[in-house]
Amino acid sequence: MTHVMAKGANIALPVAAVRAVLRWSATPGAPDVDASALLLGPGGKVGSDADFVFYNQPRHPSGLVRHLPKQQSADGTEITDTVEAELGKLSAHVDRVVLAGSSEGGSFRAVGGLRLQLFDAAAGEGAPPLAEFAMADGDEVTALVAGELYRRAGAWKFRAVGQGYASGLIGLATDFGITVEDEGDTGAQPAQSQPPAGPPAAPAADPRTALPDPRPAGRPEPGTFTLAPAVPQPQAAAQAAPAPAGVPANTPPPPPNPPTVPPNVPPAPTAPPARQPGYGYPPQAPQQGGYGYPQQPAAPTPDYRYPQQQAPQQGGYGYPPPNTAPQAQQPPAPAAEEFALPPQGPQFQPR
Structure with a gap:
């Protein structure tokens, strides 16, 4: 059975899901209606x-x-425009589902035969509707709340509302917490309010660009990769530095400063040159001892009448250096024979 409802009436809904249909007459020239x-x-x-479901957002996230x-x-x-709601599965924080039109x-x-x-x-x-609510007040409104589905003691009910909004769909949505931006208000200032952009200002002239380039020909530009010299040359660095303003480019650089010497520093003592022996004389041995000190015994004078055993040479110009490696122990030399005169000839024998 269909419940024909008046404004403000309500009924219980013994179903888990409903289909709300907004219906009106297709009159030529009549406004279009959206549920x-x-x-x-x-x-x-x-x-x-996201809780606002309409033609531009036709499905709730749930x-x-x-x-x-x-x-x-x-x-x-x-013409009909329809909204479906599964009431038995909605989240517990949803208390009402408002059915609206614009x-x-x-x-x-100007809309004839409007009803919900x-x-x-x-x-x-083909099944008959559970409830029907006709809205024929004919107010000068462009949006209205046709009815609402609300939760009461764990069960769902339907109430016929029929409340209009002269501010249209924007006023209705804003009344329930929807953020709506008016397309006519973009927030941008008119183009005439902004001063026209002039040509970009020319960069300030650098006074150094009027002077000739003080760098010598062939020197690389700053920032280019070059091999650094092995020994730094302060004079070349001084030539690479740009000349100050007001100084001609061909002015030679000042001479380098002489090295500084600490004042009052005495020269380091130098050893006297060694005394060289005269030509044709052997070098003299340093004097051993002096007045008041014991004299070193003099080396015995060799007797040239007898052969003397000479010390091994210690090497010299044209001779190999002595063998410093240890040698095996040599057997002792035999004792020298006693000296005797050779036999005398007949001219020396006694007669």
Whole structure:
């Protein structure tokens, strides 16, 4: 049985899902109507802009509230716009689902036969509606709340509202916490309020560019990769430095400063040159001892009448150096024979 409801009446809904259909007459030149739904929390506001389901946002993130495409009856006399809601699966923080409509191209006064019908979503096509609410006040409004589905003691009910908004869909959405930006208000200032951009200012002239380049020809530009010399030359660095302003480019650089010497520093003592022996004389041995000191015994004078055993040579010019390696112990030399005169000839024998 269909409940024909008056403004402000309510009924219980014994179903888990409903299909709300906004229906009006297809009158030529009449404004177009769009159905929408808003999911409200305990404070009567939406949790976010995603809780507003309409033709530009036809599906709630949960998928439990959907906006269906607009249709026209078979005989072409009526147009319908539909919203479906699965009430039994909605989150506990959703207390109400507002069923609204908006007109474009005129007010609802020019819309004939406007009414809201509530169906069981599980019933097939041709089933009678659960409730029907006709809105024929003809106010000069462009948006209205046709009805609302609300939760009461764990069960869902439907109330017929019929409240219009002269401010249109923007005023209705803002009233329930939706952030709406007016397309006509972009927030940009008119182009005339901004001063025209002039040509870019020329960079200030550098006074150094009027002077000739003080660097010698062939020297690389600053910042280029060159091999550094092995020994730094301060004079070349002084030539690479740019000449100060007001000094001709061909002026030679000042001579380098002489090395500084610490004042009052006496020269280091030098050893006297060694005394060289005279030509043709052997070098003299240093004097051993002196007045008041014992004299060193003089070396014995060799007797040239007898052969003397000479000391081994210690090497010299043209001779190999002595063998410093240790040698095996040699057997002792035999004792020298006693000296005897050779036999005398007859001229020396006594007669």
